[in-house]
Amino acid sequence: MSSRDIVVIGLSHRTAPLALRERLAVPAAELGADLRGLLATGALDETVVISTCNRVEVYLAARDARAGAGAARAWLASRAVATSLEGHLYERAGGDAVQHAFRVASSLDSMVVGEPQILGQVKEAFGAAEAAGTTGTLLSRCFQRAFAVAKRVRSETAIAAGAVSVSSVACELAAKVFGRLEGRRVLLVGAGEMAEAAARHLHGAGARIVVANRSLERAEALAREHGGEARTLDQLQAELILADVVISSTASPGFVITREAMQAVVKARRHRLMLLVDIAVPRDIDPRVGDLENVFLYDVDHLESVSRGAADARRREAESAERIVHEEVAEFELWRKSLALTPTIVALRARFREIVVAELARTVPRLQGLGDEDRKTLDRMADAIVNKLLHQPLTALKKDAESEGSAQLLDAAQQLFALQPAEPADRSAADAPAEVEAAAPAIAEGKR
Amino acid sequence: MLVSATFLSASALYAVAGALYLVFAARGAERVARWATRCLGVAVAAHVAFVALDYATGGHHPTDDIRQMLATTSLLVAIGYLAALRRHRLAVLGAFITPVTLLLLLGAGFHRDVARVPEPVRSALLPVHIGVNILGVVAFALAFAVALAYVIQERLLRRKQLGGLFQRLPPLDELDSLGLRLVTIGFPLLTVGIVTGAVVAARLGVGEVGLTPSRLTAMLAWACFGAVLGLRALAGFRGRRAAIGTMLGFACAVLVLVGYVLRAEAS
Numbered sequence: 001m002s003s004r005d006i007v008v009i010g011l012s013h014r015t016a017p018l019a020l021r022e023r024l025a026v027p028a029a030e031l032g033a034d035l036r037g038l039l040a041t042g043a044l045d046e047t048v049v050i051s052t053c054n055r056v057e058v059y060l061a062a063r064d065a066r067a068g069a070g071a072a073r074a075w076l077a078s079r080a081v082a083t084s085l086e087g088h089l090y091e092r093a094g095g096d097a098v099q100h101a102f103r104v105a106s107s108l109d110s111m112v113v114g115e116p117q118i119l120g121q122v123k124e125a126f127g128a129a130e131a132a133g134t135t136g137t138l139l140s141r142c143f144q145r146a147f148a149v150a151k152r153v154r155s156e157t158a159i160a161a162g163a164v165s166v167s168s169v170a171c172e173l174a175a176k177v178f179g180r181l182e183g184r185r186v187l188l189v190g191a192g193e194m195a196e197a198a199a200r201h202l203h204g205a206g207a208r209i210v211v212a213n214r215s216l217e218r219a220e221a222l223a224r225e226h227g228g229e230a231r232t233l234d235q236l237q238a239e240l241i242l243a244d245v246v247i248s249s250t251a252s253p254g255f256v257i258t259r260e261a262m263q264a265v266v267k268a269r270r271h272r273l274m275l276l277v278d279i280a281v282p283r284d285i286d287p288r289v290g291d292l293e294n295v296f297l298y299d300v301d302h303l304e305s306v307s308r309g310a311a312d313a314r315r316r317e318a319e320s321a322e323r324i325v326h327e328e329v330a331e332f333e334l335w336r337k338s339l340a341l342t343p344t345i346v347a348l349r350a351r352f353r354e355i356v357v358a359e360l361a362r363t364v365p366r367l368q369g370l371g372d373e374d375r376k377t378l379d380r381m382a383d384a385i386v387n388k389l390l391h392q393p394l395t396a397l398k399k400d401a402e403s404e405g406s407a408q409l410l411d412a413a414q415q416l417f418a419l420q421p422a423e424p425a426d427r428s429a430a431d432a433p434a435e436v437e438a439a440a441p442a443i444a445e446g447k448r
Numbered sequence: 449m450l451v452s453a454t455f456l457s458a459s460a461l462y463a464v465a466g467a468l469y470l471v472f473a474a475r476g477a478e479r480v481a482r483w484a485t486r487c488l489g490v491a492v493a494a495h496v497a498f499v500a501l502d503y504a505t506g507g508h509h510p511t512d513d514i515r516q517m518l519a520t521t522s523l524l525v526a527i528g529y530l531a532a533l534r535r536h537r538l539a540v541l542g543a544f545i546t547p548v549t550l551l552l553l554l555g556a557g558f559h560r561d562v563a564r565v566p567e568p569v570r571s572a573l574l575p576v577h578i579g580v581n582i583l584g585v586v587a588f589a590l591a592f593a594v595a596l597a598y599v600i601q602e603r604l605l606r607r608k609q610l611g612g613l614f615q616r617l618p619p620l621d622e623l624d625s626l627g628l629r630l631v632t633i634g635f636p637l638l639t640v641g642i643v644t645g646a647v648v649a650a651r652l653g654v655g656e657v658g659l660t661p662s663r664l665t666a667m668l669a670w671a672c673f674g675a676v677l678g679l680r681a682l683a684g685f686r687g688r689r690a691a692i693g694t695m696l697g698f699a700c701a702v703l704v705l706v707g708y709v710l711r712a713e714a715s
Contacts, residue, residue: 161615177605179619270684273621290606294687302608309611 004045005065006142008097009072009089011058013111016088024079026051031125032132034075039134043071046136046418048129048143050104052121054111059101061138065093098142098336099329105146106153107160108321114159114314119150137339142332149328156324158319161310167197167308169303170277174202174245176446177275177296184208187243188238189257191214191222191248195279198247200225210243212236214250240265246276248284256284259292266292279303334402341401344410345394347419352390356382451505454498455557461491462526462550469542478613481539488526489544495523495553499706510582511575515556517582522552524586532590536603536626544593555709575649577644580637585701587634588673591627595691598623602688618680624686628676631694635673638701647661662707667702672697 011021026034026049038058039048046061058076062068069091077085092100103109105122126143129135135143154160171181178184186207188195199222203209209228212235219230233237233256240246240303242256244364250256255278266274271294278299290297360382364375393413400409413419468484471477499519503509510520527544532538597617600674604614645666659667676693679685 082695173605173610175619176610177620178612179622271686272684273624273687293689296605298608306610 001222004061004063005094006059006061006097006101006138007065007069007072007093007230008057008059008100009069009091010050010055010076011085011088011090012055016110017240020083020085020088021056023081024051024056024076025053026056026079028124028128031128031361035129035132038071038075041071046139047072047134048126048139050122050125050209052118055104055109055115057104059097059139059142061136069093088138097331098145098332099325101142101146102149102325102328103322103380105143105150106321106325107150108153108318108325113318114161116160119147122150123147134172138336140439141335145328145332149325152328153321153324159314159315159319159321161220161313167201169306170198170245170247170279170298171201171205173277173296173298174207174275175205177243177273180206184244185210185242186245186247187239188222189233189246189284190252190280191218195247195249196222196225198277198279199228202245202371203227207245210239212239222354230442237261241268244272244274246274247279248277249279250284252280252284253282255286257286257289257356259286259288262286262295266295277303303387309435328388335362337401341397341410344397344413344419348393348413348417349386349390351417352386353383356381356386387414451498451501453615454494456500457484458491458494459550459553459557461487461494462546462553463504465491466546466550466674469539469546473540473543473613473616476616481542485530485539487531488530488542490642492523492526492530495519495526499523511578517578518552518556518705518709521582521585521589522549522556524582525549525552525566528586528590529593536622537618540595540598540618541597542611543594544596545590548589555705559570564619573644573648577641580644581641584634584641587630587637588694588698588701589667591630591694594623594627594630595694595698598627598691599688600696602691620687624690625681627691627694628680628686631673631676631697635670635677638666638670638673642670648678662704662711665703665707669697669700669704670708672700 011024013021016024019243031049031051035047035049038044038049038060043064044060044062044067048059050057050059056079058072058156060068060072073085073089076089100109105119107116109119110118122143125137129139173380174181174184174186181202182205184202184207186209187197187211188199188211191211191213199209199211203226207225209226210231211219211223211228212233213222214233216230216232218414219232222228223230230370236256240262246257248256274295276285276289276295276297277296281300283299285297285299287297287299289295360378364370364378397409397413465484465487468480468487472481472484482512499516502516502519510516510517525545526549529538529542529549533542569596598620601617601623604610604617605620672693676685676690676697679693680690
């Protein structure tokens with residue numbers, strides 16, 4: 001018997017442009033039918049499809065890895081319609097596929113390493129496959145472990161620490177100055193793209209948005225998007241007095257907010273804390289504003305150096321995370337190999353035991369004067385013989401299964417003793433380790 | 449013997465908790481902060497045992513002698529901090545508060561055979577005077593730690609050093625309002641403490657007459673905290689200046705305490 005393998009085949013932000021990823025992406029409503037369609041090809045036993053804006057991947061478990069991968073390729077090609085996938089697809093099998101799944105779930109393969117959304121997306125993909133009935137022992141175990149590995153990576157490393165985009169740095173800064181942002185007033189001066197991204201973050205955190213812009217029309221459009229209010233630049237001074245956070249991004253060639261104006265503002269707002277973020281180039285806010293008491297000024301260079309620092313720190317943390325993934329993959333592979341070994345051990349023990357029981361049944365009636373105690377002693381002796389005979393072969397089988405490459409002894413044992421082990425896919429993931437443990441005493445007892 | 453054992457255990461545990469909080473402030477491992485708080489909890493239990501046993505054996509309560517007063521003040525600072533920890537993310541403050549607690553407790557330890565307050569000085573007002581001063585010092589000690597955290601956090605934010613310590617300290621606004629609340633609690637207590645002290649001294653005609661160094665520092669502490677609250681109400685002053693005012697006020701309050709300790713020593 002040869003063991004089943006896990007294969008992953010797909011494309012991601014590393015190998016394919018956005019346009020191609022968009023074409024291959026599977027809408028959530030169609031995912032169930034597509035998963036069942038893949039299984040219906042008969043080339044694979046289990047499948048999970050992860051489809052996000054950054055990746056489309058088919059994970060599968062199949063007895064014949066090549067046939068399974070072929071079916072997945074054909075399905076992906078059918079989604080790409082006339083576009084060739086040549087050079088965009090990657091394929092990994094066995095331990096490499098498991099490692100890929102663990103890395104994806106742990107956000108080590110993400111565009112922004114450490115971003116938290118991917119784990120939820122992988123969980124959703126697995127949930128959809130479970131609902132469609134296309135998961136089994138191998139992929140269930142693989143994904144459950146992937147979730148556990150992601151959790152471990154998150155708790156044992158600082159991979160998710162620090163904000164890595166200018167807009168998230170601005171949002172994080174506001175949170176470090178004001179704590180909870182619910183009800184805080186955020187003033188957008190100008191309506192550039194970066195300011196919009198920061199506004200999205202801050203609005204998401206519960207802040208109230210006010211947009212002040214030269215063109216009231218544009219200000220109103222942006223304010224509507226974030227449930228805020230619109231003002232013209234004439235009302236800037238009055239709004240500065242009320243605002244907690246100011247994000248400025250106009251195209252003005254000179255300062256829009258001067259030190260003199262801010263001195264009056266600080267007094268009028270009775271020295272309440274204020275965070276000013278200047279993401280305009282050239283700058284909108286006089287840098288000397290940052291010297292005022294209770295006013296904190298950050299420009300785009302400051303924000304970028306903070307986000308670069310966080311990205312560097314994440315890369316350093318990723319090295320520790322890779323070590324965790326490596327450990328977990330090794331453990332998973334041991335389990336996967338034991339999955340193939342266990343039914344053979346069980347069948348081998350059953351075969352030996354069957355012979356001994358049959359011989360005892362034939363011999364015992366011919367022996368005169370045997371009491372119950374004697375029969376029990378004979379039973380025990382028979383068990384001990386089975387265990388001792390099996391000790392060496394089972395130890396060798398286990399060693400063979402744990403070694404790299406194909407388990408040749410396993411096939412040999414099955415042929416030598418004409419074994420027909422039960423199909424591991426029929427069992428639940430939880431049963432398999434229990435059987436390994438049940439088989440273990442046979443190995444231990446054999447030593448006696 | 450048992451009294452000494454509880455005293456030493458509490459002191460050692462405070463030292464360990466303080467060291468763990470320092471490690472947390474420097475490294476940021478949440479696990480260390482949790483252990484520090486557990487350690488502080490056990491230290492407080494040992495401290496309670498020390499105060500109770502000391503009272504049982506010596507019969508002195510906090511308004512009776514300087515030793516019990518310092519021990520009780522330090523105990524209340526630790527309890528106040530543990531209570532604040534339940535509502536705010538203030539684990540880093542443990543690095544500032546635990547040493548203050550330990551120093552106050554050690555101060556109590558060095559006054560083993562202190563004399564009780566002399567009979568002529570005792571009056572119905574004396575327990576009120578000492579009681580409100582203890583509570584005031586507790587509020588100011590906590591306000592001091594919060595103010596110190598504010599000053600550090602503000603400096604990091606201004607210098608754009610947004611690394612580990614910055615991430616572990618609470619938001620500036622939260623520190624500012626917590627500091628204000630603590631000073632608002634402490635200030636009336638200090639006022640009552642000063643007034644009752646003056647009344648007791650005047651009624652009994654004890655102690656020196658005029659502006660002694662101890663009275664001067666007490667007035668300075670009062671002026672600092674009064675300025676923090678007054679300028680806030682009048683001109684909205686807050687932030688770093690308020691934090692520095694709070695720290696100065698607490699420094700004066702500590703000087704008053706040191707004055708008491710030295711006088712008790714001399715007597």
